[in-house]
Amino acid sequence: MLPDDIKDTVRRALAEDIGSGDLTAALIPASTRARASVITRESAVLCGSAWFDEVFRQLDTAISTTWAAKDADSIRASQIVCRLHGPARAILSGERMALNFLQLLSDTATQTRRYVDAVSGTHTKVLDTRKTIPGLRRAQKYAVTCGGGQNHRMGLYDGILIKENHILAAGSIARAVQQAKTSATEGIPIEVEVENLDQLRDALAVGVDRLLVDNFSLQSLKAAVAQTRGRATIEASGGITLENVRTMAETGVDYISVGALTKDVKAIDLSMRFEMQ
Numbered sequence: 001m002l003p004d005d006i007k008d009t010v011r012r013a014l015a016e017d018i019g020s021g022d023l024t025a026a027l028i029p030a031s032t033r034a035r036a037s038v039i040t041r042e043s044a045v046l047c048g049s050a051w052f053d054e055v056f057r058q059l060d061t062a063i064s065t066t067w068a069a070k071d072a073d074s075i076r077a078s079q080i081v082c083r084l085h086g087p088a089r090a091i092l093s094g095e096r097m098a099l100n101f102l103q104l105l106s107d108t109a110t111q112t113r114r115y116v117d118a119v120s121g122t123h124t125k126v127l128d129t130r131k132t133i134p135g136l137r138r139a140q141k142y143a144v145t146c147g148g149g150q151n152h153r154m155g156l157y158d159g160i161l162i163k164e165n166h167i168l169a170a171g172s173i174a175r176a177v178q179q180a181k182t183s184a185t186e187g188i189p190i191e192v193e194v195e196n197l198d199q200l201r202d203a204l205a206v207g208v209d210r211l212l213v214d215n216f217s218l219q220s221l222k223a224a225v226a227q228t229r230g231r232a233t234i235e236a237s238g239g240i241t242l243e244n245v246r247t248m249a250e251t252g253v254d255y256i257s258v259g260a261l262t263k264d265v266k267a268i269d270l271s272m273r274f275e276m277q
Contacts, residue, residue: 002050003138010054012135013097022093034088034276036095038081038102041269045113046081047071047146048105051139055098060090072109072146081270088276095272103267104136105143110268112147112261118242124249124256127152127235131259140262152257160184161212163193173199177206191235200224204231210255214238218251225252 003009046069056063063086069075081102084091115126126149132140141151153159162176170176173192180190191210192203197220203211204227213224215238228234235255236248248256 001142003142005138006050006054007058009135009139010051010058010097010101013100014055014058014094017097018093022089025089025092028089028092030087030089032088032276033086034084034091034274036084036091036272036274038084038099038270038272040075040079040081041077041271043074043076044106044268045109045147046073046075046102046106047109047143048102048139049082051101051105052082052098055094055101056084056086056090059094060087062086063090063094072148074113084272088274091274099270099272100267101139103270104133104265105139105146106268106270107265108140108143108262109147111264112144112149114242115245115256115258115261116148118245119249119256122246122249124253125150126245126261127255127257128261129237129257129259129263130155131263133262133265144261147261149261150255159189159191161191161193163212164195167192173202174206177203177208196220197223197227200227204228208232210235212237212257213253218247221248221251221253 049067049071053065056065063084065082065084067082068080075081112126119126128141128144128149128151144151160180162180167173167176170179177190177192184190189209191212192208193212193214194200194203195214200211210233212235213221216224221236224234233254235257236253237257240256240258245256
């Protein structure tokens with residue numbers, strides 16, 4: 001499902017970039033029209049077409065866009081991703097911002113697909129985290145789903161994750177979980193981060209929905225799976241890379257969360273080529 005904040009996100013981005021007006025695009029006669037093509041210079045998973053379209057919709061509804069691929073499609077180097085036609089000024093003004101959205105979200109989708117492919121054949125699901133670019137969380141979490149991953153909680157309001165500092169503040173895992181059970185709305189999952197097997201047993205004793213096992217060794221991950229025996233789901237995190245994610249998945253954990261999907265962003269290499277009319 002597309003996020004419901006695309007219009008507002010694009011509006012803020014355009015206001016940041018264009019401000020009181022595009023001084024350079026104003027040098028082009030208002031009547032000039034142009035055609036343009038977006039081309040990828042590398043293989044990727046496409047994501048962000050709705051944000052791209054919204055940029056030009058807000059600038060000038062006379063701009064038309066035709067897509068050769070859709071979100072979640074694999075695209076190859078030198079492929080034309082889409083074509084635009086309309087007033088040259090508006091296309092020039094929107095070029096950078098539209099590409100910014102498309103490049104960033106396609107990278108998140110691409111990185112996610114790599115992790116999903118790496119654990120293929122296991123029952124482990126790849127999750128994102130809250131380590132997102134401020135203001136773009138919904139967009140990046142949508143991109144994760146385009147790459148085949150799953151969303152963790154969207155924010156602090158739709159899931160309880162009791163971490164180290166919460167436990168210290170509450171006094172113990174048991175006290176923190178009991179307070180969560182007392183205050184949580186029905187249907188809100190309760191997850192506890194544990195740093196060793198003793199804490200895992202403490203969390204299981206009071207009953208939680210999910211265990212976040214942080215920076216466990218492979219041996220400890222296997223022990224955690226064996227000791228839990230379906231009493232809760234297990235999410236592994238910490239130090240996850242493409243090189244070790246498969247091995248971690250093979251321990252039997254249910255989920256692996258990867259902050260790098262949305263935190264370590266490298267824009268996909270896309271460019272827009274113009275043809276003036």
